[in-house]
Amino acid sequence: xxxxxxxxxxxxxxxxxxxxxxxxxxxxxxxxxxxxxxxxxxxxxxxxxxxxxxxxxxxxxxxxxxxxxxxxxxxxxxxxxxxxxxxxxxxxxxxxxxxxxxxxxxxxxxxxxxxxxxxxxxxxxxxxxxxxxxxxxxxxxxxxxxxxxxxxxxxxxxxxxxxxxxxxxxxxxxxxxxxxxxxxxxxxxxxxxxxxxxxxxxxxxxxxxxxxxxxxxxxxxxxxxxxxxxxxxxxxxxxxxxxxxxxxxxxxxxxxxxxxxxx
Amino acid sequence: xxxxxxxxxxxxxxxxxxxxxxxxxxxxxxxxxxxxxxxxxxxxxxxxxxxxxxxxxxxxxxxxxxxxxxxxxxxxxxxxxxxxxxxxxxxxxxxxxxxxxxxxxxxxxxxxxxxxxxxxxxxxxxxxxxxxxxxxxxxxxxxxxxxxxxxxxxxxxxxxxxxxxxxxxxxxxxxxxxxxxxxxxxxxxxxxxxxxxxxxxxxxxxxxxxxxxxxxxxxxxxxxxxxxxxxxxxxxxxxxxxxxxxxxxxxxxxxxxxxxxxx
Numbered sequence: 001x002x003x004x005x006x007x008x009x010x011x012x013x014x015x016x017x018x019x020x021x022x023x024x025x026x027x028x029x030x031x032x033x034x035x036x037x038x039x040x041x042x043x044x045x046x047x048x049x050x051x052x053x054x055x056x057x058x059x060x061x062x063x064x065x066x067x068x069x070x071x072x073x074x075x076x077x078x079x080x081x082x083x084x085x086x087x088x089x090x091x092x093x094x095x096x097x098x099x100x101x102x103x104x105x106x107x108x109x110x111x112x113x114x115x116x117x118x119x120x121x122x123x124x125x126x127x128x129x130x131x132x133x134x135x136x137x138x139x140x141x142x143x144x145x146x147x148x149x150x151x152x153x154x155x156x157x158x159x160x161x162x163x164x165x166x167x168x169x170x171x172x173x174x175x176x177x178x179x180x181x182x183x184x185x186x187x188x189x190x191x192x193x194x195x196x197x198x199x200x201x202x203x204x205x206x207x208x209x210x211x212x213x214x215x216x217x218x219x220x221x222x223x224x225x226x227x228x229x230x231x232x233x234x235x236x237x238x239x240x241x242x243x244x245x246x247x248x249x250x251x252x253x254x255x256x257x258x259x260x261x262x263x
Numbered sequence: 264x265x266x267x268x269x270x271x272x273x274x275x276x277x278x279x280x281x282x283x284x285x286x287x288x289x290x291x292x293x294x295x296x297x298x299x300x301x302x303x304x305x306x307x308x309x310x311x312x313x314x315x316x317x318x319x320x321x322x323x324x325x326x327x328x329x330x331x332x333x334x335x336x337x338x339x340x341x342x343x344x345x346x347x348x349x350x351x352x353x354x355x356x357x358x359x360x361x362x363x364x365x366x367x368x369x370x371x372x373x374x375x376x377x378x379x380x381x382x383x384x385x386x387x388x389x390x391x392x393x394x395x396x397x398x399x400x401x402x403x404x405x406x407x408x409x410x411x412x413x414x415x416x417x418x419x420x421x422x423x424x425x426x427x428x429x430x431x432x433x434x435x436x437x438x439x440x441x442x443x444x445x446x447x448x449x450x451x452x453x454x455x456x457x458x459x460x461x462x463x464x465x466x467x468x469x470x471x472x473x474x475x476x477x478x479x480x481x482x483x484x485x486x487x488x489x490x491x492x493x494x495x496x497x498x499x500x501x502x503x504x505x506x507x508x509x510x511x512x513x514x515x516x517x518x519x520x521x522x523x524x525x526x
Contacts, residue, residue, distance in 0.1 A: 131510065138499035138506055168501055202521050234517070235524060236401035238431055243401055247394065247513050250506075254497070254514045255521070258465050261498065 004056045005082045008089040012051060012080060016102050017090055022152045025105060026173070031154055034091045034100045040068055041164025042103055049077050049101035053090060056081035058098035065098050092156050105154060108143075108170035114185060115209050116141045116256055121192075121225045122149040122216030123245055129153065130161020131246035132214060136169060139253035140260070141212075143170035147180050149222055177224055184211055192221050192229035193248045195240050201232045206256035214249040267319045268345045271352040275314060275343060279365050280353055285415045288368060289436070294417055297354045297363045303331055304427025305366055312340050312364035316353060319344035321361035328361050355419050368417060371406075371433040377448060378472050379404045379519055384455075384488045385412040385479030386508055392416065393424020394509035395477060399432060402516035403523070404475075406433035410443050412485055440487055447474055455484055455492035456511045458503050464495045469519035477512040 005013060018024045019032040030050065033039055039049070052072055059066050059081070073079055082090065091100050118136045123129050129151050136144050146153045153171045174180040184190075190211040191204055204210070213229045215221030221229070234251055236242060243251070268276060281287045282295040293313065296302055302312070315335055322329050322344070336342055345353065354363050381399040386392050392414050399407050409416045416434045437443040447453075454467055455476040467473070476492045478484030484492070497514055499505060506514070 131507075134502075134505040135510060137501040138497075140500045163504065164502065165505070200524075234401075235520070237403045238400040239397075239427065241426065242397040242428070243513075247398060247510070250510050251513060251517045254518075257498070258518070261463075 003081070005080055005086050008086055010086070013053075013082070013086060013090055016051065016053065016100070019102065020092055020156065022155070025152070025154055029105045029107075031103050031105045032100060033103060033159060034093055034096060034156070035160070036064055036068065036097045036099055038159060038164065039099050039101045042101065042167050043068065043072065045164065045167035047103050047106070047167050048075075049103050051102040052077050052079040053082050053087065053100045054079065055084055055087040055096070055098035057084045062098060068099070106166050106171065108168075110170050110172075110183070111142045113209075114142055114188060114211075116206070117143055117145060117184060117188070117211045118249065118253065119145045119147055119180070119190070119211055119213045119225075120150045121147045121213050121221040122219070123214060124151050125217050125245070126151050126155055126157035127161050128217065128244060128246040129158045130163070132249045133158070133162045133165045133169065133171070135246070135250040135253050137165050139257040141169070141253065143172065145180060145183055146171065146173045147222075147225070148175055148177065149216070185209075190225075190229035191232045191252075192225060193245075193252055194220065194231040194233055197231035197233035199230065199232045201234050201252045202255050204232060206259040210256070212249065212252055212256070214245050217245050266344070268343055268349050271349055273349070276316075276345070276349060276353055279314065279316065279363070282365065283355055283419065285418070288415070288417055292368045292370075294366050294368045295363060296366060296422060297356055297359060297419070298423070299327055299331065299360045299362055301422060301427065302362050302364045305364065305430050306331065306335065308427065308430035310366050310369070310430050311338075312366050314365040315340050315342040316345050316350065316363045317342065318347055318350040318359065318361035320347045325361060331362070369429050369434065371431075373433050373435075373446070374405045376472075377405055377451060377474075379469070380406055380408060380447060380451070380474045381512065381516065382408045382410055382443070382453070382474055382476045382488075383413045384410045384476050384484040385482065386477060387414050388480050388508070389414050389418055389420030390424050391480065391507060391509040392421045393426070395512045396421070396425045396428045396432065396434070398509070398513040398516050400428050402520040404432070404516060406435065408443060408446055409434065409436045410485075410488070411438055411440065412479070448472075453488075453492035454495045454515075455488060456508075456515055457483065457494040457496055460494035460496035462493065462495045464497050464515045465518050467495060469522040473519070475512065475515055475519070477508050480508050
C-alpha cells in the first residue's frame with residue numbers, strides 16, 4: 001500500500017499548488033491540470049504526467065478514476081495518494097473529481113510553413129479563449145498565439161473550456177510584441193475581426209496564408225495590432241453587439257476552412 | 264415621496280416573483296426581467312413595463328438607474344420603490360442592479376413568409392440558447408422555435424445571455440410537436456446540424472427557404488426531429504466534440520447569410 005499525503009505542507013503539494021499562478025507556470029514550464037476529463041485528454045495525447053495526485057478516499061468508489069490510474073501506474077507514472085482535505089487544497093475546482101496532474105507546459109512544434117494562424121489580442125475572457133482554441137483546431141488553423149494583454153492560455157478556466165485542445169494544437173504565449181512578431185512571417189497578411197469595416201470577411205481570399213486577429217471583449221484589439229492588421233467585418237442584422245469575440249472568430253475561421261476545402 | 268414596499272408578502276412582489284417559474288410565465292403571459300441592461304434593452308425596443316420595481320436605497324447613488332427610471336416615470340410607467348431586502352427577495356441574480364420589470368411575454372408577429380427559421384430541439388443549456396438567439400438575429404433568421412424538451416426561451420439565464428434579442432426577434436415556445444409543425448410550412452426543408460453526415464453544411468442551397476435544427480448538447484436532436492430533418496455536417500479537424508451546439512449553429516446560420524448576400 002502506498003503512503004497517503006496528509007499534510008498540505010508537503011513539498012510536492014506546495015510545488016504543484018503554486019502552478020495555479022501564471023508566473024510559476026511559465027517560469028517552471030509546468031502545468032497543473034485537474035479532473036478526469038482533462039487529465040484523460042492529456043494522457044490520450046501522449047502527455048506523460050510528471051506527478052499524478054489523487055484523492056485516496058475517492059479512488060475505490062470511482063471506476064473511471066481507478067481505471068485511468070491503473071493505466072498510468074502500469075506505465076510507471078509517479079502517483080501520489082492524498083487525503084481528501086489535501087486534495088481539495090491542491091485543486092481550484094469546487095467539486096474536484098479526485099485527480100490532478102503536473103505536466104510539462106505543452107510546447108508543440110510549430111509547422112514549418114504558416115497557412116492559417118489565429119492571434120488573440122487582449123482577449124481576457126477564459127471561456128472565449130477556450131472556445132476560440134477549439135474552433136481554431138476544428139477549422140484547421142496551424143497554431144494560436146496569445147498576444148500580450150490576453151488571458152494566459154494555460155489558465156485553469158481556459159484549460160477547462162479548451163477540453164484538451166491544449167495538448168493537440170500548438171499554442172504560443174507572448175509577453176511582448178517583439179516575441180509575437182518573431183512567430184509569424186513579416187509579410188503575412190493579418191486580418192482583424194471588427195464590427196466596422198468596408199471589407200466583408202468572406203471577401204478575403206483565405207486560400208492564401210493569413211493570420212486572423214480576434215480582439216478583446218471590451219475594447220477590441222490594441223493599438224499596435226490596429227496598425228498591423230486589416231479590419232474585416234461580418235455583415236449582420238439587428239444589434240451589432242450580437243456576436244462576441246468567440247462567435248465572430250469562429251465564423252471567420254470556418255469561412256477560411258470552407259474556402260480551403262474548395263481549393 | 265412614494266411609498267416604499269417593505270414586505271416580501273406584498274401582493275405585487277409575490278405576483279412578480281412567481282414569474283421566475285416557467286409555468287406562471289406562460290400561463291399569465293408575463294415575464295420578470297432584471298437588471299439595467301435587460302430592462303433598458305426592452306425599453307429601447309418599445310416594451311412598456313406593466314410594473315417597474317427598484318431598490319429605493321440604490322436609486323440616489325446610481326445615475327444610470329435614476330435616469331432610466333425618470334424616463335419611465337415621465338411616460339407613466341407604474342414604478343414601485345422597494346427596500347433592499349424586498350428587492351433582493353424579488354430577483355434571482357446574486358448582485359441585483361436595483362431594477363426589475365414585469366412585462367408582457369414578448370410575442371412578436373411572425374413574418375408572412377418563412378425564409379430561414381431556427382429550431383432548437385432539446386437544447387437545454389441556457390447559455391447556448393442565448394447565443395443561438397443572438398446569432399439567429401445577426402444572421403437574419405425570421406424567427407426561432409424552441410421545441411419541446413428545450414430550455415424555456417424566457418428562462419432568466421437565457422434572457423441574460425440573449426442580451427435583449429427577446430424583444431427584437433420573434434420567438435415561439437412549443438410544448439408539443441403538433442404545435443411546432445403548425446408554425447412552419449409542411450414542405451419546408453429542415454436541416455439538422457450533426458457531426459456525422461455525408462452532406463456538408465455549405466453544400467445546402469441556403470438561398471431557398473429552409474429550417475435549421477440544432478439538437479441538444481447531450482444527445483443531439485430527438486427521435487421525432489430525426490425523422491423530419493436531413494442531417495448536415497460541418498467538416499472539421501481534430502476532436503469532433505470541438506464545436507458545441509451554439510458554435511455549430513452559429514457557423515451554419517452565417518453560411519446561410521453569406522449565401523443570401525450573394526443572391
